Amino acid sequence: MRLQKPVFIGSEIYRNSTYGKNHPLAVPRVSSTTDLCRALGWLSHANFAEAPMATEAQVARFHDPAYLAALREAEETQAVSDDVKNRYHIGAFNNPVYPEIFRRPMTSAGGILLAARLTEDGGIVYCPGGGTHHGRRDRASGFCYLNDPVLGILGWLDAGISPVVYVDIDAHHGDGVQDAFADDDRVLTISVHQQNIWPHTGAAEDRAGGAARNFPVPAGLNDTEMRYLLHEAILPLVAAHRPQAVFLQCGADALEEDPLSRLALSNNAHWEVVRALRDFCPRLIVTGGGGYNPWTVARCWAGVWAALNDFAVPDTLPEAAEAVLRGLHYNRAAGRNPPAHWFTTLRDAPREGMVRPEIRLLAANALEEVFG
Numbered sequence: 001m002r003l004q005k006p007v008f009i010g011s012e013i014y015r016n017s018t019y020g021k022n023h024p025l026a027v028p029r030v031s032s033t034t035d036l037c038r039a040l041g042w043l044s045h046a047n048f049a050e051a052p053m054a055t056e057a058q059v060a061r062f063h064d065p066a067y068l069a070a071l072r073e074a075e076e077t078q079a080v081s082d083d084v085k086n087r088y089h090i091g092a093f094n095n096p097v098y099p100e101i102f103r104r105p106m107t108s109a110g111g112i113l114l115a116a117r118l119t120e121d122g123g124i125v126y127c128p129g130g131g132t133h134h135g136r137r138d139r140a141s142g143f144c145y146l147n148d149p150v151l152g153i154l155g156w157l158d159a160g161i162s163p164v165v166y167v168d169i170d171a172h173h174g175d176g177v178q179d180a181f182a183d184d185d186r187v188l189t190i191s192v193h194q195q196n197i198w199p200h201t202g203a204a205e206d207r208a209g210g211a212a213r214n215f216p217v218p219a220g221l222n223d224t225e226m227r228y229l230l231h232e233a234i235l236p237l238v239a240a241h242r243p244q245a246v247f248l249q250c251g252a253d254a255l256e257e258d259p260l261s262r263l264a265l266s267n268n269a270h271w272e273v274v275r276a277l278r279d280f281c282p283r284l285i286v287t288g289g290g291g292y293n294p295w296t297v298a299r300c301w302a303g304v305w306a307a308l309n310d311f312a313v314p315d316t317l318p319e320a321a322e323a324v325l326r327g328l329h330y331n332r333a334a335g336r337n338p339p340a341h342w343f344t345t346l347r348d349a350p351r352e353g354m355v356r357p358e359i360r361l362l363a364a365n366a367l368e369e370v371f372g
């Protein structure tokens, strides 16, 4: 049965779960987003579902069972051998061993698999805890242990739903998803990301055998430029592929206040992308992704839920919502003296600007061979 209204999939596994106090993922994100949505009256029994933990058999649809066993063991013992560290990058390269290292990614995966199932006959599901786009079949990468977008898209494909378009507006290239579906003409992956930053892939000319389009954008990307890419490249590409389903990875690290990128979007840009894709095809899953400033993430992702539902975003937040934002802590410099609007509003001031020639060129190149 088609979902009548968007469903928010969350979990308490994310609350107080941290990758360690000096890691960018020390900050709360899903719990604060959920609390903010509740404080605004945007969640109820009718539109909220608990993410179940996926089983190892389900996740083995993409991931190596031996790698899953190593993750499980890392959670049990809270330690890894050098062999496991080298082979699976668990406990290495910014992928620390942390208390929920197995249950948390398995819950994100379970949430996405539930989302794919709930949308089989159509509808919209939002999983702010998902979006781990760097995860590899048998290796942790870029703070990601599993690749829940890949698992969700496979869920759709296995149910006979294709073609699928994956759109990724995280500041980093969606390398794990692109590589998983390279040469697969059932899935088009589109990624907008800052050029010349980790993982240093996703060049404009990299099309993964035709299954990908990449938009490596310069530092300072503004709202006007994002809107230009959306209307001049992304939406035409999506339309040309006539998808049965769209998967949107909505990382919040392309926003101006994020510490890990130099892009300069306001959260209006994210909400515009969400609204534009929302009515484009019968099925939509939206996830979170990166995002390392706790206020930026919570405000952006709560607004994503509003955009999916056409909820009105108040100019000034009610007391209960402000209290959620005032309760957040951040041990980086930006956390010492946060500006008042991080507490009192959801919507950023727009960051409009010039559309630079390199942005126009990226859009034009991406459409070549589609309409040419």
Ligand SMILES: [Zn+2]
Binding pocket: 170, 171, 172, 251, 253, 289, 290, 291
């Ligand atoms: Zn990112």
